[in-house]
Amino acid sequence: MLSKNADRLAKIWLWLSALVIILVLLSVLGYVFINGIGAISVSFLLDMPQNNWREGGIYPAIVGSLIVVFVALAFAAPVGVGTAMYLTEFRTEGLVTRIIRTSSDALNAVPSIVFGLFGLSLFVFYLGDYTGGPSLLSAGLTLGFMILPTIIRTSEVAMRNVPYAERMESFGMGASKLQTIRNIVLPGAVPGIATGLILSIGRAVGETAPIIFMVALNPTIPKSLFGSGNTLTTQLYYLSMEGISMKVAFGTALTLMLVILTLNAITRVFKKRLSRNLRRC
Amino acid sequence: MDSKNKIEVKDLNLWYADKQALKDNNLHIKERKVTALIGPSGCGKSTFVRCINRMNDLIDGVRITGSILLDNKNIYDKDVDVVALRKRVGMVFQRPNPFPMSIFDNIAYGPRIHGIKDKDSLRKIVEESLVGAALWDEVSDRLGTNALDLSGGQQQRLCIARSLAVKPEVILFDEPCSALDPIATGKIEDLIHELRKKYTIVIVTHNMQQAARVSDFTGFFLLGKLLEFGKTRDIFENPKKKETEDYITGRFG
Numbered sequence: 001m002l003s004k005n006a007d008r009l010a011k012i013w014l015w016l017s018a019l020v021i022i023l024v025l026l027s028v029l030g031y032v033f034i035n036g037i038g039a040i041s042v043s044f045l046l047d048m049p050q051n052n053w054r055e056g057g058i059y060p061a062i063v064g065s066l067i068v069v070f071v072a073l074a075f076a077a078p079v080g081v082g083t084a085m086y087l088t089e090f091r092t093e094g095l096v097t098r099i100i101r102t103s104s105d106a107l108n109a110v111p112s113i114v115f116g117l118f119g120l121s122l123f124v125f126y127l128g129d130y131t132g133g134p135s136l137l138s139a140g141l142t143l144g145f146m147i148l149p150t151i152i153r154t155s156e157v158a159m160r161n162v163p164y165a166e167r168m169e170s171f172g173m174g175a176s177k178l179q180t181i182r183n184i185v186l187p188g189a190v191p192g193i194a195t196g197l198i199l200s201i202g203r204a205v206g207e208t209a210p211i212i213f214m215v216a217l218n219p220t221i222p223k224s225l226f227g228s229g230n231t232l233t234t235q236l237y238y239l240s241m242e243g244i245s246m247k248v249a250f251g252t253a254l255t256l257m258l259v260i261l262t263l264n265a266i267t268r269v270f271k272k273r274l275s276r277n278l279r280r281c
Numbered sequence: 282m283d284s285k286n287k288i289e290v291k292d293l294n295l296w297y298a299d300k301q302a303l304k305d306n307n308l309h310i311k312e313r314k315v316t317a318l319i320g321p322s323g324c325g326k327s328t329f330v331r332c333i334n335r336m337n338d339l340i341d342g343v344r345i346t347g348s349i350l351l352d353n354k355n356i357y358d359k360d361v362d363v364v365a366l367r368k369r370v371g372m373v374f375q376r377p378n379p380f381p382m383s384i385f386d387n388i389a390y391g392p393r394i395h396g397i398k399d400k401d402s403l404r405k406i407v408e409e410s411l412v413g414a415a416l417w418d419e420v421s422d423r424l425g426t427n428a429l430d431l432s433g434g435q436q437q438r439l440c441i442a443r444s445l446a447v448k449p450e451v452i453l454f455d456e457p458c459s460a461l462d463p464i465a466t467g468k469i470e471d472l473i474h475e476l477r478k479k480y481t482i483v484i485v486t487h488n489m490q491q492a493a494r495v496s497d498f499t500g501f502f503l504l505g506k507l508l509e510f511g512k513t514r515d516i517f518e519n520p521k522k523k524e525t526e527d528y529i530t531g532r533f534g
Contacts (some may be wrong), residue, residue: 092341166376169440173337173391173447174368183390184380 008075032253039251049219053235054245058252060221064136064229065205067222068215071140072147072204077197079144080151087152088159089181108149112209115146117243120213132226139211139231147200148212158192159185195270202263206256208233232256287312287451287481288333293347295328295337295505302328306347306507308500310451315473315482317492317513320502321528326485329454329502333483334370335363350503351451360445368395370451377436379428379443384411386421387428387439406446414442415472415516434465441472452476454484458491470495489529493517501525 004148047057084101091097119142123131131138168179215234222229230238231253238251290312295303303325310316327336331494335356337343357364368391380387388407397403407424411417416438420431428439437457442454455471458466461533473495476482486492492499493513500510501524509516509525519525 037447163378165376166380167375168336169374169378169380169443170340170394171333172336172367172372172374173394173444174364174366175391175394176364179394183394188381 004183005214021099029257032250032257035246036252037251038253040254044251045255048221049248052244053217053239053248055221058217058232058235058248058255061230061252062231062255063221064215064218065231067136067225067229068140068143068211069201069204071225072143073197073201074120074159075141075144076148076151076200079197080148081155081193083148083152084155084159085181085185087113087156089177089185104149104152107145108153110146112146113212114141115142115210116213119144119145119210123205124214132224132228134214134216134228135226136215136222136229137225139164139214140225142214143204143207144208150203150221151196154196155189155193158189158196161186161192174187191270191273198263198267198270202260202267205263206260208237212237232259284312284314287352289350290332290351291348291350293327293329293332293349295332296344297340298342303332303503304505305375308507308510310481310483312481313477313479315477316481316495316498316500317496318485318500318502319479319487319489319492322487324502324506326500326502328505329339329507330372330455330483332487333348333451333453334372335369336367336372337348338363341442349518368447369449369532370453371439371447371449372453372455373441375456377433377440379429379431379436379439381427381429384428384431384439385424388443388446410442411443414438414510415468415475416442422478430488434468437461437465437469438472441469441476449480449517451481451483454482454486456487459487464495466491469488472521480507489517499521501528503528 043111044057045062046059048059050056083104087100102276119138120134123138123141124134164185166188167180170184175183184262210230212234214228215230216228218228218230218234220229232255236249236252236256239245239252286309288308289313290293290306290310292310293303293306294301306329318329320326332345333335333349333351333356337345345357345427348357350356351369353365355361363480370513380390383388388410389403392406397442399405408417408421411420414436419435420439428436436458441457458469461469470491473482477497482493484492496513498511499507499513499516501520501522503524509522510518516525517529520529
């Protein structure tokens with residue numbers, strides 16, 4: 001009898017724990033949705049802010065976010081995929097691969113605000129003459145550093161999932177290493193690499209701390225990469241911190257969450273395609 | 282009847298790191314004949330065939346001494362282009378590994394890599410190769426479908442067709458039937474019988490009946506050493522060494 005009751009108690013406790021997750025998620029999403037939906041409209045997304053953000057739209061922040069993410073990806077995608085390719089195709093496991101992998105993992109563990117401080121020192125103070133100081137370029141590169149480990153890891157897994165035997169068959173027909181990578185490894189790994197890239201975009205677009213020192217509230221469309229601009233996350237921070245407009249802040253938050261949810265949905269589709277590809281194993 | 286030597290192996294040694302896997306092997310492989318290599322697991326016969334198209338180069342820590350002459354030219358000379366060598370010496374692996382692409386693209390993979398882009402030439406090569414591998418009649422109406430949808434036996438014939446497509450002179454078979462059922466195995470053996478008219482064939486097999494059925498010459502490997510070599514009939518009917526006799530009569534292996 002006792003054990004039966006214990007079973008029942010455990011079941012209730014576990015069920016409640018699971019329920020908490022759903023409740024937390026729904027309340028966060030719901031709260032942002034209820035408070036933000038009133039602010040969102042086409043003009044909110046596509047108009048310039050007016051009256052110190054209290055009216056008008058958040059267009060500059062959307063453009064800024066897109067630019068920053070684009071810069072981050074333009075830097076991190078080639079470097080990350082390249083590193084992964086080096087690890088899987090050009091090195092056997094050993095000291096060098098261990099050092100690279102540990103560095104990448106350590107990079108992943110660095111708190112995002114520390115990335116911000118590092119980016120500020122490197123791109124704004126040290127390389128300010130080349131990056132335009134606290135510019136969208138500096139912010140994008142800082143985010144690029146931050147998403148590098150994710151891209152390396154997901155690309156590495158994707159390339160390793162391409163069976164070794166397929167590479168051997170390719171070499172056996174007289175293909176060179178590069179031909180094998182281009183025709184066999186990359187096509188097989190593309191869904192996995194793309195998944196990693198989209199996840200990284202989602203992370204980059206949602207981060208505030210790494211770019212908080214570089215992106216200020218700025219009601220204009222950035223003229224170039226070297227100019228200053230603002231992003232959805234930093235705008236959200238300033239709008240709420242300085243009590244400018246909670247309504248616009250929630251509208252921004254909802255926009256941001258919709259962007260990230262959309263990216264996650266796209267990732268899911270890619271993952272499905274990836275698992276279909278793995279059928280051959 | 283006596284044909285010329287296509288491949289001459291001289292004093293071939295191979296080490297994986299510190300472990301010696303092949304010891305002082307000497308062997309002649311005749312042109313347009315089937316040479317079978319038999320022996321217990323781990324005796325070095327697969328390692329041996331992989332030396333003939335330098336697939337062992339891809340494994341770290343492998344060291345090779347001695348020479349392998351292909352048409353009297355040492356393939357381990359410094360000026361040898363490994364890519365060109367592998368085009369001349371094709372390989373069919375233990376398990377069929379079609380690429381996850383269409384039947385057509387699988388066969389066209391090799392020719393495309395070697396620079397053939399013209400669609401008509403490719404189509405011709407694909408048809409010839411599939412006919413050569415006795416697969417054409419079964420797949421000619423669905424060349425665009427994924428090669429992974431074929432049965433295991435068909436996949437292995439596809440892999441044979443794929444190596445035929447680069448027009449090799451020698452084909453190495455590394456236990457090509459070990460993952461196949463008896464009917465599919467029978468088809469591959471018939472195919473090898475046909476292929477020997479045009480190609481020099483080396484086949485590694487665990488199956489002694491298979492060696493007896495398909496080969497003209499047989500070599501028996503034990504512990505990294507080619508112990509006995511000769512006409513297949515002589516090896517099976519009159520083995521000179523006791524170890525060979527023990528192995529083919531099933532006393533160990």
